Amino acid sequence: MALTLIRNAAVVATMDDAAREIPGGAMAFRDGVIVAVGTTVELAAFARDADTIVEAQGCVITPGLVNTHHHLYQSLTRALPGATEASLFGWLKRLYPVWARYTPDDVFAATQLGLAELALSGCTISSDHLYLFPNGVTLDDTIHAAAGIGVRFHATRGSMSVGESLGGLPPDSLVEREDAILADCIRVIDRFHDAADGAMVRVGVAPCSPFSVSQGLMRDAALLARDKGVMLHTHLAEDADDVAFSLERFGCRPGQYAEELGWTGSDVWHAHCVQLDHAEIDLFARTRTGVAHCPGSNCRLGSGIAPILAMRDAGVPVGLGVDGSASNDAANLLGEARQAMLLQRVSHGAGAMAAREALHIATRGGAEVLGRSDLGQLRAGFRADFAIWDMAQPASTGAWDLVAALVLAPPHQVRDLFVEGRAVVRGGELVRIPRHRIIAAAQASLARLMQE
Numbered sequence: 001m002a003l004t005l006i007r008n009a010a011v012v013a014t015m016d017d018a019a020r021e022i023p024g025g026a027m028a029f030r031d032g033v034i035v036a037v038g039t040t041v042e043l044a045a046f047a048r049d050a051d052t053i054v055e056a057q058g059c060v061i062t063p064g065l066v067n068t069h070h071h072l073y074q075s076l077t078r079a080l081p082g083a084t085e086a087s088l089f090g091w092l093k094r095l096y097p098v099w100a101r102y103t104p105d106d107v108f109a110a111t112q113l114g115l116a117e118l119a120l121s122g123c124t125i126s127s128d129h130l131y132l133f134p135n136g137v138t139l140d141d142t143i144h145a146a147a148g149i150g151v152r153f154h155a156t157r158g159s160m161s162v163g164e165s166l167g168g169l170p171p172d173s174l175v176e177r178e179d180a181i182l183a184d185c186i187r188v189i190d191r192f193h194d195a196a197d198g199a200m201v202r203v204g205v206a207p208c209s210p211f212s213v214s215q216g217l218m219r220d221a222a223l224l225a226r227d228k229g230v231m232l233h234t235h236l237a238e239d240a241d242d243v244a245f246s247l248e249r250f251g252c253r254p255g256q257y258a259e260e261l262g263w264t265g266s267d268v269w270h271a272h273c274v275q276l277d278h279a280e281i282d283l284f285a286r287t288r289t290g291v292a293h294c295p296g297s298n299c300r301l302g303s304g305i306a307p308i309l310a311m312r313d314a315g316v317p318v319g320l321g322v323d324g325s326a327s328n329d330a331a332n333l334l335g336e337a338r339q340a341m342l343l344q345r346v347s348h349g350a351g352a353m354a355a356r357e358a359l360h361i362a363t364r365g366g367a368e369v370l371g372r373s374d375l376g377q378l379r380a381g382f383r384a385d386f387a388i389w390d391m392a393q394p395a396s397t398g399a400w401d402l403v404a405a406l407v408l409a410p411p412h413q414v415r416d417l418f419v420e421g422r423a424v425v426r427g428g429e430l431v432r433i434p435r436h437r438i439i440a441a442a443q444a445s446l447a448r449l450m451q452e
């Protein structure tokens with residue numbers, strides 16, 4: 001079984017319980033699992049047996065970044081005229097007709113494009129939330145696309161069932177029947193979900209939002225997910241309109257709505273949660289319900305500043321999400337970590353959030369939110385998912401504290417990225433598919449979507 005040794009790193013930031021940062025760091029792994037982490041001197045004996053040795057002078061090594069919320073299909077509708085200055089509901093209404101034209105090839109191309117962007121910027125695992133299935137699109141299209149890039153993938157089977165004619169937001173042409181939604185959830189879980197440690201693919205159940213599905217579907221989705229042992233995901237309390245809709249339509253705040261329908265627990269994570277109040281934060285902390293914090297998207301859509309400090313103080317698991325590329329419009333997790341830190345400082349002052357805390361949320365925090373106790377730390381026994389950041393680039397050179405610099409002066413790209421001990425990015429380039437092929441496929445889809 002092949003043994004790999006990474007050595008001579010400027011520093012290894014482990015994110016372990018002691019938050020160890022190891023100058024002159026090294027790491028050895030075999031069969032996708034870390035076997036030792038320490039100084040290069042401490043791990044010198046591994047050099048004799050190693051099949052591969054990777055030098056990491058001048059580099060910081062971190063656990064791979066974890067993306068807890070995305071809609072990868074949206075990677076082809078960035079900076080779309082008419083949607084660039086809209087708030088959430090207006091933005092959605094502008095985009096639905098374009099998304100209705102997507103084919104399976106478009107979803108595949110958009111997914112590879114989005115995951116290429118994430119991998120090149122240090123992400124080793126991404127969740128995805130696909131909630132519309134026009135023209136024969138299936139969740140399978142995204143899972144096949146992810147396998148091509150090589151990152152871990154938590155696909156969630158989204159859905160919309162309440163169209164405009166029933167008082168919902170999406171056009172009737174984009175909603176599905178609820179029995180068909182549940183049947184397809186079962187199909188994709190049975191076909192793709194892997195519950196084991198080291199899983200490359202997991203599947204979750206993810207009705208789009210309380211304003212696009214019925215209470216019945218929310219409840220049935222929770223029952224189905226628990227029966228199958230998979231996680232639940234949706235959007236919650238994203239902005240003031242979202243809360244107003246909940247109060248008017250359901251007579252309660254989003255947190256109460258979630259609780260009554262079975263949508264709290266350590267097997268649930270909600271995107272955004274910008275507008276959670278104190279009682280809702282307590283509820284999430286008590287039940288270990290996770291939050292995908294998407295600061296770039298929240299800024300872009302003017303949704304507000306999520307109370308991340310209060311959530312973390314209370315014990316709510318918090319990870320980062322880039323959100324769909326149509327509402328960000330970039331997908332770079334170090335950028336999100338920086339934005340998360342800056343937003344808390346705007347609200348609470350310069351000492352509110354340290355760069356290291358933002359980095360912790362981007363790695364270990366996200367792994368916890370996604371239920372991955374095998375990921376998020378560089379420690380013996382954990383999976384070998386990590387990023388090697390070469391800090392000798394224009395964006396980062398001059399930094400004294402290289403770990404803080406990942407958030408304060410972030411490098412634009414990763415040098416190398418490993419997932420399950422396998423190289424996904426090497427020397428700043430994708431290993432499996434050349435980036436020009438991914439971009440060409442995305443451009444072909446884009447040209448067609450623009451013409452229609």
Ligand SMILES: [Zn+2]
Pocket residue numbers: 069070071235271323324
């Ligand atoms: Zn979203």
